[in-house]
Amino acid sequence: MKMKKFLIIPFIVLLIFGIEAKTSPEEDLTDFRNHFKELFPNTPFSDFANGVYSIDKSSREQWESIEDFPPYEINIENGEELFNEPFKNGNKYASCFENGGIGIRQNYPYFDENKNKIITLELAINNCRKKNNEKPLNYYKGGDMADISAYMAYTSRGNIINIEIPNNMEALDAYEAGKRLYFTKKGQLNFSCADCHVWKSGTKLRADITSPGIGHPTHFPVYRSVAGRLVTLHERYAGCLNRIRAKPYKGQSAEYRNLEYFMTFMSNGLEINGPGSRK
Numbered sequence: 001m002k003m004k005k006f007l008i009i010p011f012i013v014l015l016i017f018g019i020e021a022k023t024s025p026e027e028d029l030t031d032f033r034n035h036f037k038e039l040f041p042n043t044p045f046s047d048f049a050n051g052v053y054s055i056d057k058s059s060r061e062q063w064e065s066i067e068d069f070p071p072y073e074i075n076i077e078n079g080e081e082l083f084n085e086p087f088k089n090g091n092k093y094a095s096c097f098e099n100g101g102i103g104i105r106q107n108y109p110y111f112d113e114n115k116n117k118i119i120t121l122e123l124a125i126n127n128c129r130k131k132n133n134e135k136p137l138n139y140y141k142g143g144d145m146a147d148i149s150a151y152m153a154y155t156s157r158g159n160i161i162n163i164e165i166p167n168n169m170e171a172l173d174a175y176e177a178g179k180r181l182y183f184t185k186k187g188q189l190n191f192s193c194a195d196c197h198v199w200k201s202g203t204k205l206r207a208d209i210t211s212p213g214i215g216h217p218t219h220f221p222v223y224r225s226v227a228g229r230l231v232t233l234h235e236r237y238a239g240c241l242n243r244i245r246a247k248p249y250k251g252q253s254a255e256y257r258n259l260e261y262f263m264t265f266m267s268n269g270l271e272i273n274g275p276g277s278r279k
């Protein structure tokens with residue numbers, strides 16, 4: 001009964017206002033993949049996990065030689081130590097996560113049906129701390145949060161992202177909100193994420209070539225040589241919003257979590273290969 005109402009109401013809205021019918025997440029995913037397949041016919045699907053290096057041969061070689069001696073190695077080591085260090089109450093992070101937190105990066109973010117919100121890995125890390133009476137870690141500027149996230153990503157390398165969106169209005173709403181943010185023009189420069197990472201992906205923007213929007217979350221957190229430290233996915237979002245002179249949101253705000261949900265769903269089928277390194 002409930003389902004019927006959900007189907008009928010949008011249909012009536014559609015009839016009255018002539019609003020375009022919503023596409024399902026699965027249809028969006030097919031369209032998104034096909035777009036990049038057509039735009040970059042020489043890039044094998046699995047290579048989109050490598051961001052801009054999947055489409056730019058000239059910068060790829062240099063990047064590959066950096067990855068031979070990864071600048072984030074020390075962060076993984078520190079992350080592992082922090083991850084295994086007991087809290088003051090004697091519990092460890094492992095107690096909060098499925099499989100003791102090992103090899104599970106690909107399951108985030110997910111829609112939590114009890115809390116009715118999207119839970120990202122970084123939010124789950126802080127929720128674990130809170131549950132154990134520890135102070136939350138900072139989401140920006142690298143530090144312990146980025147190191148723990150890097151370690152957890154590292155233990156998940158090779159695992160395939162397969163975000164499932166439950167058939168639940170709130171979960172679909174979160175997905176739609178993330179998608180809307182991705183396609184909405186913002187800031188003084190009036191650009192959307194999609195303008196640069198979908199429609200103009202592969203074109204040169206000053207010194208940078210804009211990466212494909214497919215495969216972004218696979219390799220975060222990322223060690224950025226310009227920053228000389230790890231950067232989380234949400235800090236990267238803030239960087240792109242600053243670039244177009246739009247006001248960034250807070251780390252782990254509903255806006256960014258929903259955005260991450262949409263972007264990760266669009267990366268289904270790709271391998272976790274984080275942490276990564278970038279300019």
Ligand code: HEC
Pocket residue numbers: 050051052182191192193194195196197205208209210211212216222236237240241243244259278
């Ligand atoms: C004006 C163009 C522009 C807009 C708009 C823009 N970006 Fe970017 N973005 C870039 C450039 C240039 C880079 C650096 C090169 C690259 O794509 O890896 C980048 C990098 C990124 C990266 C890191 C890629 C990686 O592999 O490490 C992510 C993630 C990202 N953007 C997400 C977003 C999101 C989400 C939005 C919308 C909130 C957005 N961007 C808006 C130009 C843009």
